[in-house]
Amino acid sequence: MVELEVTVELRTPLLLGARKQGTVVETLNSLPGAMLRGALGRLLARRCGHPPDAHVGCDFAAIFRADVQPRFGPCYPAQSEFSAPFPATARQCKYYPGFKAQDKEAHGIHDALIPLYAYEEVSQHQWVKVYQPYCRICNAKLEPVTGFYESLGNSYWQPRPRVRRLSRTAINRRRRVAAEKLLYTLELLSERMSGPPLNSDEAPSVPTRLRGKVWAADDAQAERLLELLPQVTQLGGGTSRGLGVVTITVEPRWDTPPTEPSDAVRQLAEAASDLDFERVEAQAGSLTHRLARFNAVLLKALREYPDYRPPAGRLYFTVDCLSDVVWLNGGLPTALLPEQFAGARRARTFSLPRRLSGFSGATGLMRTPQLAAGRGSVFLYCLDNATPEAVSSMLAVLQMAESDGLGRDRERGCGWVQICSPFHLEVMPK
Structure with missing residues (x-):
């Protein structure tokens, strides 16, 4: 398959509704591949004007009715490189979390898979000291890490998109005034986020970027996606209120994938x-x-x-x-x-x-x-x-x-x- 690199840059706050907790509608911290795929499908279906079951000879049919459809991967927050979700085995200090390069007071993040499995494997054959997942610096308990990490040479950085909240109230349709007891709050991904520190200790404010990948079936399908995906200008909910305005950049993968040795x-x-x-x-x-x-x-x-x-x-x-x-x-x-x-x-x-x-x-x-x-x-x-x-x-x-x-x-x-x-x-x- 042909690999394409996708960058989604937010121009206005993005509403990615996840679940409702009381009166607060929480947001996702990444863009699902299904949402990007659906936005492109709506754009192409509206443009061609065909009935839902009669797409023939149009861009919609070439993309979504092909024998092998393209794969739309999720887009995660990142700046310089592609980020990845923390594995379930990643651990950090409960009281001083985060990477040391990102926070001077942090005690670091590490992966516990190899030492944990080594202990479990050896303990089946002989008595060994119990593996204790405690912080090496303050002896506090370790807790799982959520979110994403990005490699910056010899160090790591944890991109954290800023979250904004907008409070709204429902309208009484008969009286055209605010309805009682119907206040709700929307969580949004902000169009700005803290970037990796450059020459100073303060993290600069940079545009929020979500990076992901799309895999096309062949070169012809890849050419269509290179042309059509940048035409998607709105994602998520609340687009009629100015939310979700984005700029999408699609590029083919320029670097050569590492080759496997013949032996x-x-x-x-x-x-x-x-x-x-x-x-x-x-x-x-x-x-x-x-x-x-x-x-x-x-x-x-x-x-x-x-x-x-x-x-x-x-x-x-x-x-x-x-x-x-x-x-x-x-x-x-x-x-x-x-x-x-x-x-x-x-x-x-x-x-x-x-x-x-x-x-x-x-x-x-x-x-x-x-x-x-x-x-x-x-x-x-x-x-x-x-x-x-x-x-x-x-x-x-x-x-x-x-x-x-x-x-x-x-x-x-x-x-x-x-x-x-x-x-x-x-x-x-x-």
Whole structure:
């Protein structure tokens, strides 16, 4: 598929209604792929003027009636690079949260997957000291991290869009005055946010940008999306009141994706057999490189227990959900990925169940609510017998999962996954 990079810059506050808490309608902190897809569909359907069931020979038919529809990924707040949701294994100090580079008083954020699994694996064979998830500086409890992170070279930054609140009241239709006891408040994403600090300690105010990706089926479909997506000028709710004015920029991916080494299967199989993943040579960022680095750090954590000898021939990998994943088990949606995936067994689960719903722009009816593994969910898998044949089959499945996604509703932004996120290697607070 052809990968396109999408940047949505807010010109006015954006209303992304999530759920209602009392009289407050909360907002999402990111743009779902389904909303971007629906906005483009409404624009094209209004332009061509065809009935809903008679779109032929128009832009709407070329995009939404194609044999392979484009995938609209979610757009997350970011400035310089694309951001990603924190994995469910990310932890921070309860009293001094945040990255050290972003807040001088913060005690840092780290990932607990590798040390936690190493403790659980070793404790099954011998007595070890209980793993205690406490802050290394103040000994306070650690808590999960929500939101998104963005890589800035050797450090990280946590983009936080500002949230505004608008109070409104309903109008009595008979008297044309404010109705009693019908006050409500709308949460909005502000058009300005705090950017990463440059030369001073103060964070500058920058336009709010949401970055994401769209995958087109072929070059012809990509050319249409490059032309049509920037024509979407309003998103979200309250557009008749001036809310949701945006500027969308779409660009093809210019950098060349990292290539996999021709002998990746042999290198990984031998490294798993010899318990030496440091010798694997692969281009930085490639799937082989991420697999080797993850297993090397995990093996180092296991060897910190002096009386434990890691078994040879094992190869671990994680499936990190960058968006919600709708997976069916026996025909029913579940918040878990399968127990057997790519020939490996599921060794550990950190799932964030989420209920997906919404309205169909084509029918005007509510979609059937379904359960999904929410963004940030992490699934650890173990290939017990990493023979060359098993590694070859595993790599083929993992490459397809990253390029095509997993599960259902992928055209609406679900199913975006990454194998062995580099953030899992941050076992020390940063």
